[in-house]
Amino acid sequence: MAAKQLIKDHFIELRIFQHRSIVAIVFTIVLFGILAARLFYLQITNHDHFTTLSQNNRVSVQAIPPTRGLIYDRNGIILAENLPSYTLQIIPEQTRDIDNLIEELATLIEIRDVDIKKFKKEVKRKRRFEGVPLRFRLTDEEVAIISVNLHRLPGVEIQAQLTRYYPYGRETSHVVGYVGRINEKELKTLPVTNYSGTNHTGKLGIEKSYEALLHGQVGYQKVETNVRGRVLRVLERSNPTPGDDLYLNLDINLQKVAADAFEGKRGALVAIDPQNGHILAMLSMPDYDANLFVNGIDSKTYKALNTSWERPLYNRTLLGSYPPGSTTKPFFALAGLELNVIAPDHEIFCPGYYQLKGKSHKYRDWKKWGHGKTDITKSIVESCDVFYYDLAFQLGIDRMHEFMSSFGFGQRSGIDILGERSGLMPSREWKKRVHNQVWFPGETVIAGIGQGYVLVTPLQLALATATLANGGKLYQPQLVHSIKRKSDPIPRLVTPQLVREIKVNRPSNWKQVYHAMTEVIHGRRGTARRLNKTGMRYKIAGKTGTAQVFTVAQDASYKEEDLEERLKDHALFMAFAPVDNPKIAIAVVVENGGHGGSVAAPIAGKVIESYLSQFSNEELKAPQTNTEQKQKKPSASKKPSAYKQPVRNKAKPGNQQTHNTAQFLNEPEYQSHKNLTQAHRTKENSHG
């Protein structure tokens, strides 16, 4: 029974088991079916989708920033270059103990606590295999020390990168400007793609205004990266297009002469070639080292610069608005002659003051006891104020405004760097608009000696002088002479832009003013006669000016030495030379310098002398015939320079260069620059 039971059990058991085995087989097939279906869905049905995702995972695009264009002066001397600078960085992944390593480095080179703090902050943000900078701008010596010890400093790396460097950082700080790290505001306006690899952008001067040309076009590389972003290999590369090089009209040697001549004084100097509006020198003093700003200036230094009462960061050539004082006298004299208000032999008697009819107010001359009988020449040579009070009264503010505006007073010049101020040449409408008042005759009188509301920038004064010198041709002042693309063999010239030509009624009127201005330097009683030296190869025409900062009460006189330095008069001087063949027009302002003749004129004299020393006697003479002009050309070979085409004696409007420039200005890459200059011009037109 027991055995039977066992056999029966055995039989049932086997049947149950076989039954369940079939279930197990079905179960297996179902599960494998599910897996196969799922994999089919992923690998066949959705293959494209996942292939895209996989590509996006592994390939990333990196930007290669272009090399910034270089800036040269007119003789090919480099003003802005890209120098390799060395950064010490640590790759955390490759180090054993970062703190130890830093301690060891500190025994070799200087590492400040600030550096370590910055470094520690960066380490947290970056990935383990990325280098984190510890020290910037290593000296050659420091690089050498680290290099020798590199074998025992695992994870330490010296990286070379290009940093903008200005060899004449001080002298060119206001003109060339500088580049700096892109800030948040700029990030919004700069083209995103083109700046994807760039850390720096022009902040000021040429560097800012010509940013579009200097920057270049970004390049790309497609790289394969792993999950942590480490680059494994480069799949594809398109090289960046370097930025264009710029050749300036600026003469750095002249700029240095000017800076030396200022000798700790504050003020500005602008020198222009009257034949084409080329800026030869442009200086604002005190200056500062532009290199400080390139990799971020420390806040202490910046604060010191920014809060100094001398305002080194303030570009006086474009922003400084000064009362022009007596430097306006040649222009008003010319206005009187050309508008037939006075005759060439016009003469007044100067008692030392001027009174409007029926008014008791005395407009005082700087010479208390008066100049006596004064004609046009004497009025300029001795700077008689009463002559011009009277002349202004006769001209009236409307004609004064119109005439002076044609010389560019009160208008933006359209120079090719941003940020200039317009100065002010007052008019009735202006006063109505701004002060909501009628114009008073007394205001006309003081405007006649360049005081009152009248304000000029040093650039305007230089430009007006150039316009006076060349017989009425107002050029747009131009800092950039030519633009060289890396792919082009020769630079493309920027054509001088003639803004307007002032109608000359009688050339003898102009000659008379030139003559008077020449007497200012070369006459016995001239206010700038100290510039006259024996054996000079050329004659200078000029005019001194003294602008009041401090208003003197009626019937009171003051002693200069009693005044605080900051309340002293501004000294001004404007000049051009040679008189018969003007090659340089110059304006100098020395803040609180006192008298124009004693302080500003000598600075101008040094610059003129330095600039004209490069010309032969032949070249300094008045042009007679065409053949003579042609002979000027060989002078180019005198100065060896990287830049073969000499700037001077070039670029008269209307010759064949116009074609070249017009062509490049239409090309899209140059549009931004064109827009920039056009914006200036539009503004100017609305003024004129």
Added chain:
Amino acid sequence: MASRSSQQGLFFRIHIDLTLLLALLALIAAGQVILYSAGGENIALMQRQWIRLGVAFAVMLAIAQISPDTMRRWSPVLFIFGTIMLIAVLLVGTKALGARRWLDLGLFRFQPSEMMKLAVPMMIAWFLSAGNIPPSNRRIFAALAILIVPVLLIAKQPDLGTSLLVSSAGLFVIFMSGVSWRLILGFIIAGISFTVPMWLFLMRDYQRQRVLTMLNPESDPLGSGYHIIQSKIAIGSGGSFGKGWLNGTQSHLEFLPERHTDFIFSVFAEEFGFSGVLILLTLYMFIIFRGIYITTQAHGTYARLLGASVVLTFLIYIFVNIGMVSGILPVVGVPLPLVSYGGTSIVTLMAGFGILMAIHTHRKLLAH
């Protein structure tokens, strides 16, 4: 029968099933090929795996020599020893990656939960084979009680993957013993009726969230979902024929996590494509069918129940691993059997095949 015994005479005498052995060798060879790629062409890693394979084969050979009857007699001892070890792990175990799974025995680390993958089905098979087949309801509940103790101990470590495998090993024994479908259905209904109110009333929001994330990792793409998303990209981008051996970008550029262990299937699918996947699945299926064939030929209830459980657990291994890396199952740490890099599981698996070979080759001795 006679012809096969003459063909396999030698192997039969050393208790080896040649068919199973060849299939396993083919699988291991495929595994080595993909491990070389997934491990980043690391020879040292391969060598460590060879040592494990060597040990695993030795264990398989040794176990194949033991008769199922001996196994049956030692089952309770093994089970009790293993359970004590699990308790010991919870008390004095070595902690790694947030889980307490190992006992440090000085010379080597011992993972008792691995042993339980075999000890649990052996114990339940021992228990059920001692009584009538199909077992009475009382015996089934008793079997479940035996099962629940080690499963809970392992889940507490926590080791979800292993406790899943251990419980399925035990449940397969009960299933194969012929438990009635009505009872199975009853358990399923009971399970649901317990889960739903627990979900609705007992669980807190964050607990529900945690369960949901586990069930649908893609809702958390930067956290737990990251692995599964990268794994799907690897599999999907493999296409029909794959990117080629050593050319899988997802794995070689390290987008794929755990690529030489739990996610090695994704590497295989990326480099060999759907066609390679089908071959691999066929190989696995062949091993399972061979295993089922062996159990149907087995003598004795204990051998049949244990053999079937070993084979079906192997199936669960495959299904859970591939289902997990392809995104249809939640991520629980289950390796791809005999392919994934890793020590203990490969030894346990080969021990399981050793049991199957023992069942198969000790048949005739019993018959005589």
